[in-house]
Amino acid sequence: MANKIPRVPVREQDPKVRATNFDEVCYGYNKEEALLEASRCLNCKNPRCMTACPVGLQIPRFIAELAQGNIAGAAAVIAEDSSLPAVCGRVCPQETQCEGSCVLGVKGEPVAIGKLERFVADYPRMGDATGSASGPVRDSEYPAIPLEGVQGVKGSVRTNKRVAIVGSGPAGLACASDLAKWGYDVTIFEALHKAGGVLEYGIPEFRLPKDKVLKHEIEAVRALGVKIETNVIIGRTVTIDSLMDQEGFKAVFIGTGAGLPKFMGIPGENYNGVFSANEFLTRNNLMKAWREDYLTPIHAGKKVCVVGGGNVAMDAARTALRLGAEVHIVYRRTEAELPARKEEVHHAIEEGIIFDMLTNPVEVIGDERGWVKALKCVKMELGEPDESGRRSPVPVEGSEFEIPTETVIMALGTSPNPLISKTTKGLEVNRRGCLVATEEGATTRPGVFAGGDAVTGAATVILAMGAGRTAAKAIDAYLKQN
Numbered sequence: 001m002a003n004k005i006p007r008v009p010v011r012e013q014d015p016k017v018r019a020t021n022f023d024e025v026c027y028g029y030n031k032e033e034a035l036l037e038a039s040r041c042l043n044c045k046n047p048r049c050m051t052a053c054p055v056g057l058q059i060p061r062f063i064a065e066l067a068q069g070n071i072a073g074a075a076a077v078i079a080e081d082s083s084l085p086a087v088c089g090r091v092c093p094q095e096t097q098c099e100g101s102c103v104l105g106v107k108g109e110p111v112a113i114g115k116l117e118r119f120v121a122d123y124p125r126m127g128d129a130t131g132s133a134s135g136p137v138r139d140s141e142y143p144a145i146p147l148e149g150v151q152g153v154k155g156s157v158r159t160n161k162r163v164a165i166v167g168s169g170p171a172g173l174a175c176a177s178d179l180a181k182w183g184y185d186v187t188i189f190e191a192l193h194k195a196g197g198v199l200e201y202g203i204p205e206f207r208l209p210k211d212k213v214l215k216h217e218i219e220a221v222r223a224l225g226v227k228i229e230t231n232v233i234i235g236r237t238v239t240i241d242s243l244m245d246q247e248g249f250k251a252v253f254i255g256t257g258a259g260l261p262k263f264m265g266i267p268g269e270n271y272n273g274v275f276s277a278n279e280f281l282t283r284n285n286l287m288k289a290w291r292e293d294y295l296t297p298i299h300a301g302k303k304v305c306v307v308g309g310g311n312v313a314m315d316a317a318r319t320a321l322r323l324g325a326e327v328h329i330v331y332r333r334t335e336a337e338l339p340a341r342k343e344e345v346h347h348a349i350e351e352g353i354i355f356d357m358l359t360n361p362v363e364v365i366g367d368e369r370g371w372v373k374a375l376k377c378v379k380m381e382l383g384e385p386d387e388s389g390r391r392s393p394v395p396v397e398g399s400e401f402e403i404p405t406e407t408v409i410m411a412l413g414t415s416p417n418p419l420i421s422k423t424t425k426g427l428e429v430n431r432r433g434c435l436v437a438t439e440e441g442a443t444t445r446p447g448v449f450a451g452g453d454a455v456t457g458a459a460t461v462i463l464a465m466g467a468g469r470t471a472a473k474a475i476d477a478y479l480k481q482n
């Protein structure tokens with residue numbers, strides 16, 4: 001029986017070695033491993049894995065193609081629903097979505113759906129360096145995906161209706177891809193000099209390589225006919241009102257994410273050496289501070305404290321470690337409450353990150369030149385559960401102590417930037433500063449749609465993509481009537 005085969009393990013860089021470089025941690029499957037893992041799938045009639053995927057990826061269909069060795073066929077099935085498979089195969093929390101619902105997981109190990117998706121997406125670019133047993137793949141072995149065969153694609157039939165997408169993160173890219181496949185004239189406006197949103201500026205190179213992986217997926221979106229204009233800040237360079245009233249855009253999708261960092265509001269947060277995780281990661285990823293050939297370095301120092309326990313905290317900590325620092329995660333609850341993915345915590349521990357649990361900062365202490373020299377903390381203990389069901393941490397009286405450190409990175413969450421809502425007529429936001437939108441993505445302004453972190457607050461890549469796709473359908477329906 002196929003499900004008697006144990007889940008095929010995936011190879012990773014040795015923790016001691018990878019702690020000193022920015023190369024990708026996980027090597028992924030080679031062809032032999034991928035085909036073996038694909039053979040474990042039961043091709044369920046009512047696939048629970050698929051129901052749990054926010055973009056509705058046809059998981060059993062693509063795995064069945066792969067199991068038969070038809071990798072291009074598997075890629076074509078994935079392309080029907082996802083424009084970012086190499087990204088999702090790497091960063092999606094599969095353990096709580098597709099793999100978390102896989103029937104094989106009830107009594108054993110679920111199918112490694114994410115690793116299979118990643119293999120299919122990477123295959124055309126694979127060489128020996130990526131661990132492929134098959135060696136470099138020739139173009140002739142891997143025909144281009146026939147778009148005419150993709151559900152909903154109308155080939156070269158184009159309407160003259162222009163749609164503007166604000167923001168080039170996963171929500172914007174997914175919305176743009178579907179609309180372009182359906183023949184709309186789509187332009188993405190991106191504030192930064194590179195497209196990709198958090199995929200480009202937030203998630204580190206060692207989890208999601210930019211040139212080797214992300215660049216190709218963004219190029220594939222462009223290849224659908226989507227135009228991407230970078231260095232355009234909507235709300236400053238041009239407004240949504242002028243895009244619609246003067247530049248002929250018939251609909252707009254806002255996928256501007258949640259890039260505004262939160263701070264603790266404790267004394268000393270203005271000292272040099274205090275960063276938001278967003279700034280620290282942007283300087284490393286987008287500005288390539290970790291590369292010696294770039295003139296935009298960063299000072300991490302010998303010791304770094306990262307405050308927070310989510311995925312962003314793990315990314316900031318692991319980045320600081322690779323820059324040569326001793327890194328402490330300062331978290332006010334215990335390991336059991338850490339909101340980060342288990343895999344990320346495991347990787348961080350393996351690499352040598354030190355976890356200071358039940359510890360909460362109360363002040364950043366600086367030296368006479370205005371630079372951070374210590375983080376004053378208080379010990380915590382767990383009290384009664386709060387609204388989230390997690391036990392609330394309460395300070396232990398008289399337990400203050402100092403951790404000497406050169407750098408403090410605050411990874412406490414983010415919210416949407418208010419620029420768009422402040423400069424666009426008729427757009428409502430809720431108490432958390434998130435855009436108000438229906439489940440279909442319609443905002444309070446006719447013709448303007450929104451999705452992703454800008455609506456939900458900080459969430460995940462696949463939820464943002466799902467929201468982008470849902471809004472694309474609503475935009476299509478709106479434009480057919482207007």
Ligand SMILES: Cc1cc2nc3c(=O)[nH]c(=O)nc-3n(C[C@H](O)[C@H](O)[C@H](O)COP(=O)(O)OP(=O)(O)OC[C@H]3O[C@@H](n4cnc5c(N)ncnc54)[C@H](O)[C@@H]3O)c2cc1C
Pocket residue numbers: 091092093166167168169170171172189190191192195196197198199202203204232233234235255256257258259281311312315417419420451452453454458459460461462464
């Ligand atoms: C460090 C980090 C690690 C993460 N790791 C994971 C992970 O492993 N797995 C996972 O699923 N999720 C992860 N997430 C969350 C995930 O990346 C986000 O939920 C997702 O990127 C949201 O997509 P989005 O398209 O809504 O917004 P974003 O990705 O934030 O993209 C928004 C884009 O809009 C642009 N923009 C903003 N304002 C304007 C404007 N006025 N004009 C023009 N452009 C504008 C921004 O520059 C940005 O490029 C992580 C987040 C961070 C910060």
Ligand code: SF4
Pocket residue numbers: 040041042043044047048049050059060101102103104111113
């Ligand atoms: S639930 Fe698991 S076994 Fe069933 S189709 Fe999905 S991946 Fe295959």
